[in-house]
Amino acid sequence: MNILLTSAGRRGYLVNYFKEALENQGEIHVANSSIHSTAMMYGDHSVVTPLIYDDAYIPFLKAYCKEHHIDALIPLFDIDLPILSNYKTEFRRIGVEIIVSNKEVIAICNDKWETCNYLKKKGFHTALTFVTLPAAINAIRQGHICFPLIIKPRWGMGSISIFEAENMDELNVLYHKVEKTIQATYLSYESQQNIKSCVVIQEKLVGQEYGLDIINDLEGNYQTTIVKKKRAMRAGETDCAETVINLELETMGKRLSLVMGHTANLDVDAFIVEGVPYILEMNARFGGGYPFSHIAGVNLPKAIIHWLNGEAVEQSLLVANPGVVAYKSLMIIEHQTNAVPVVL
Incomplete structure (x- = not known):
């Protein structure tokens, strides 16, 4: 089996997880729009693609999949998800299974305003959220919400342009700063x-x-919820976490799976506030917190490979040992890559 990981970025660890799961029974191909992406150095093969929103992106991926006999394609970046979700049937016709949730699930997860509305509609607790500055100011004046407040892009990712406002002046300045940043980035x-x-x-x-990995099979059937207690954060990423048993959050994860019906992993940021579980954000993909589940004994890449092969998945592959504390670290690697630049 050959698997293509798109928009791999810095997720070299995921490349290695899939390589290990294949057990030399196939190859892992890594794709990114920049040759200067560390994950490109870990795959059996790597390739530079057109940008996701480029008209050449999908034709390029289809041609690459045909040429290299790719069996499954797994996107690892939020922007990639809605694009590739639209082409699941088209890729299936050429023998490629795209491991991605349907476009309705992705639309809910990628849009933080829609996330809030959806969660409230389904009976989950979430942060009080406003989508216009006047609405937020009116809520402050009426005493419905108070500082500090978090300002961030509605369709945001990668912890870009997230700020905390302590007063009305900061709220006004930071709101317009986020607007400006959005227009200057992807x-x-x-x-x-x-x-x-x-x-x-x-x-x-x-x-x-807490960070949750809510795992479904490829048909959207609930499998399990892995709960990790976040112990240290850096720039929106989890630096240190511990796998824990929390029946309340596990039950919430199962409830969320049943209403979302997502594919494979749903990465969820949750809080316990005065004894009440809240959901803040959801990502319909492998999240930055998955390695903490993996090091504790979960092996979702191997489970995905079994599902793709039509094989049963042993429950042991989806069980995390509690009490495992893990850390992310920085390392320097020499630039060596076999990526082939695309010519447009």
Whole structure:
């Protein structure tokens, strides 16, 4: 089996997880729009692609999959998800299974305003959220919400342009700063859906933060929820976490799986606030917290390979040992890559 990981970025660890799971019974291909992406150095083969929103992107991926006999394609970046979700049937016709949730699930997860509305509708607790500056200011004046407040892109990812406002002056300045940043980055693409309401303002949840890996099979059937207690954060990423048993969060994960029906992993940021579980954000992909599940005994890449082969998955592959504390670290690697630059 040959697997292509797209928009791999710095996720060299995921490349290695899939290589180990294949047990030399296939190859892992790594794709990214920049040759200067560390994950490119870990695959059996790597390739530079057109940008995701380029008209040549999908034709390029289809041609690459045909030429290299790719069996499954797994996107690892939020922007990639809605694009590739639209082409699941088309790729299936050429023998390639795209491991991605349907476009409705992705739309809910990628849009933080829609995430909030969906969660409230389904009976989950979430942060009080506003999608316009006047609405937030009115709520402050009426005492419905108070500082500090979090300002961030509505269609945001990668911890880009997330700020905390302590007062009204900061709220006004930072709101417009986020608007400007969105237009100057790749966040502008999805934000075109509603450019006048592309920033959200949220109450700051104060409590213990957790990361959840809510795992479904490839048909959207619930398998398990892995709970990790976040012990250290850096720039929006989990630096240190511990796998724990928390029946309340596990039950919430199962409830969320049943209403979402996502494919494979749903990465969720959750809080316990005064004893009440809250959901802040969801990502319909392998999240930055998955390695903490993996090092504790979970092997979702191997489970995905079994599912693709039509094989049963042993429950042991999806069980995390509790009490495993792990850390992320920085390392320097020499630039050596077999990536082939694309010619447009």
